[in-house]
Amino acid sequence: MASLCEEAIVFNRQNDHPDSLILTMKKIILLVLLGCTQLMYAQENLNFGRQKEIISPQMNTDGTVTFRLKAPNARKVEIQGDFLVSNGNMPPTQEMKLGTDSVWSYTSVVLPSELYSYSFIVDGLKIRDPNNVYLIRDVSSVVNVFLVGNGKADxxxxxxxxxxxxxxxxxxxxxxxxxxxxxxxxxxxxxxxxxxxxxxxxxxxxxxxxxxxxxxxxxxxxxxxxxxxxxxxxxxxxxxxxxxxxxxxxxxxxxxxxxxxxxxxxxxxxxxxxxxxxxxxxxxxxxxxxxxxxxxxxxxxxxxxxxxxxxxxxxxxxxxxxxxxxxxxxxxxxxxxxxxxxxxxxxxxxxxxxxxxxxxxxxxxxxxxxxxxxxxxxxxxxxxxxxxxxxxxxxxxxxxxxxxxxxxxxxxx
The missing domain is CATH 3.40.50.1820 (Alpha/Beta hydrolase fold, catalytic domain)
Structure with missing residues (x-):
C-alpha cells in the first residue's frame, strides 16, 4: 500500500492540479478495497477448507465409533456393517441422521475389539466412505474397514x-x-x-x-x-x-x-x-x-x-x-x-x-x-x-x- 501512496504523490507533483489528485486518490481507495476483498476471500477459502474436513470413522473414548458422510442432496443415508445386529439373512443396516452442513452421522454402540467392515447406502446406492482410505475387496465388492484394538484384534x-x-x-x-x-x-x-x-x-x-x-x-x-x-x-x-x-x-x-x-x-x-x-x-x-x-x-x-x-x-x-x-x-x-x-x-x-x-x-x-x-x-x-x-x-x-x-x-x- 505504501508504494501506491508514493506513486500518487509523484503523480500529483508532476500534474499539479486538484482534479488529478482527487482522481488518483479514488484509484488508490478502489485498489485498497479490491485488495482487502481478495484477502478476505482467501481467508474464507482457508476456513472453508478447514470446515470441510470430516473424520470418519472416529474412534470415541467411550468405545463407540462415529461415521460421517457429507451428502447435501440425499434424502436417506444408511450404514451397512458387520458390527450391526442382523435381523435375518439380509445384511444389517441403520439409518444415519442429518446434521449441520449436510453431514449425515451414525454412532455405534460400544464395540468389542475386532476388525469390522462397512459401506454407506445413499438413496439406495451403496458407496464407500470417501473419508476412509482403508478398503478390502470381498468377492466382487469393496468394503471399508476399521479396527477396534485393546483386545483380540491387536x-x-x-x-x-x-x-x-x-x-x-x-x-x-x-x-x-x-x-x-x-x-x-x-x-x-x-x-x-x-x-x-x-x-x-x-x-x-x-x-x-x-x-x-x-x-x-x-x-x-x-x-x-x-x-x-x-x-x-x-x-x-x-x-x-x-x-x-x-x-x-x-x-x-x-x-x-x-x-x-x-x-x-x-x-x-x-x-x-x-x-x-x-x-x-x-x-x-x-x-x-x-x-x-x-x-x-x-x-x-x-x-x-x-x-x-x-x-x-x-x-x-x-x-x-x-x-x-x-x-x-x-x-x-x-x-x-x-x-x-x-x-x-x-x-x-x-x-x-x-x-x-x-x-x-x-x-x-x-x-x-x-x-x-x-x-x-x-x-x-x-x-x-x-x-x-x-x-x-x-x-x-x-x-x-x-x-x-x-x-x-x-x-x-
Missing part, C-alpha cells in the same frame, strides 16, 4: 516385531494345463537360515482367491505376532486359488479386468482336489520344507474346509493336521468326480493311517451348522477322533480369524 495389527515375507509365486499345473498363482508366507528369518520348516496349506472360501486370507483374514499379521510371542512355531503358509477356472485373483491374470463371481463353473468339479499334489510338489521343490506327514497341515474355511476334508481323505499319510472352519461337507448330487466317492471308506483309512490333529470349528448360527453336526456323528460312528470348537455367530470372517488364531498354535508340536 493380533491383527502390524506390530514392531520381526516380519515374514509374503510372495506371489506361479507354478505350472500339468493337470490344468496352465500356470497358476500362489501366495506364500515364509516366517521371519527364513531367508537367512538353512533349516527346514513345516507347511500349512491354507484355503479360502467360495468367494475368495489366493489373496483372501492375507487381506480379510489378516493371516500375515496373525502369524508374525504369534511367532514373535512364542505361541506358534515358525512355518511356511501356502495359499492357493481354489477356483481352478481362474489362474489368479481378479485383475492379476491374463483373463484381464473381468467382473468376479462367487460360484465359478469349477466349484465341485473335483479339479482342486485332484491336482492339489502339484502344489505340494512345487512347495517342497522350491522351499526348505519338512517332507513328513507331521510337517504338513491343511485347513480352510467354507469351500476351503470342503477342499481340506476331501484332499486330506484322498491323500493318505500326507497331512498330520487338518482344520475345517465352517466347512461345507457334501457335494451336490451332480458332482461325479471320483474324488468325492466312498467318503466313509476314505475316512476309515485316514483314521487307520493316523494324524496329529483333526479340528472342526463352526458358529452356532452358521447355515452349515446342521450338516457339520451330521458329519460329526459320522466321525463318531467310525471312531475318528477330532477336536471341536463351537462359537457364537455365523459364516463370517469374524469367526474365521478367530479359528486361524486358535488353530495355528496347535500345529507342529
Amino acid at each position: 493380533l491383527y495389527t502390524v506390530k514392531d516385531v520381526p516380519h515374514g515375507t509374503v510372495a506371489k509365486r506361479w507354478y505350472q499345473s500339468a493337470g490344468l494345463k496352465t500356470s497358476r498363482r500362489l501366495t506364500v508366507y515364509t516366517p521371519p528369518g527364513y531367508e537367512a537360515s538353512k533349516g527346514r520348516y513345516p507347511v500349512l496349506y491354507l484355503l479360502h472360501g467360495v468367494g475368495g482367491d489366493e489373496e483372501a486370507w492375507m487381506q480379510l483374514g489378516r493371516a500375515s499379521q496373525i502369524l508374525d505376532n504369534l511367532i514373535a510371542s512364542g505361541k506358534a512355531r515358525p512355518m511356511i503358509v501356502v495359499m492357493a486359488n481354489g477356483h481352478t477356472s481362474n489362474t489368479a485373483a481378479p485383475g492379476e491374470s491374463s483373463k484381464g479386468l473381468y467382473k468376479p463371481i462367487m460360484m465359478t463353473p469349477d466349484v465341485f468339479n473335483g479339479d482342486m482336489e485332484s491336482y492339489f499334489k502339484e502344489i505340494i510338489d512345487f512347495t517342497e521343490k522350491n522351499y526348505r520344507t519338512g517332507k513328513e506327514q507331521h510337517d504338513r497341515a491343511i485347513a480352510g474355511l467354507s469351500m476351503g474346509g470342503f477342499h481340506s476334508l476331501y484332499i486330506s481323505a484322498n491323500y493318505p499319510k500326507t497331512f498330520g493336521y487338518v482344520g475345517l472352519f465352517s466347512p461345507a461337507i457334501l457335494p451336490p448330487a451332480s458332482a461325479v468326480n471320483a474324488i468325492y466317492k466312498d467318503l466313509d471308506l476314505k475316512l476309515e483309512a485316514q483314521k487307520k493311517n493316523g494324524y496329529d490333529l483333526y479340528w472342526i470349528a463352526i458358529g452356532k448360527t452358521d447355515f452349515l451348522y446342521k450338516t457339520v453336526s451330521e458329519f460329526r456323528k459320522k466321525l463318531d460312528g467310525i471312531g475318528l477322533k477330532y477336536d471341536y470348537k463351537e462359537s457364537e455367530g455365523g459364516h463370517t470372517w469374524v469367526n474365521w480369524r478367530d479359528y486361524l488364531s486358535e488353530f495355528i498354535p496347535m500345529l507342529f508340536k
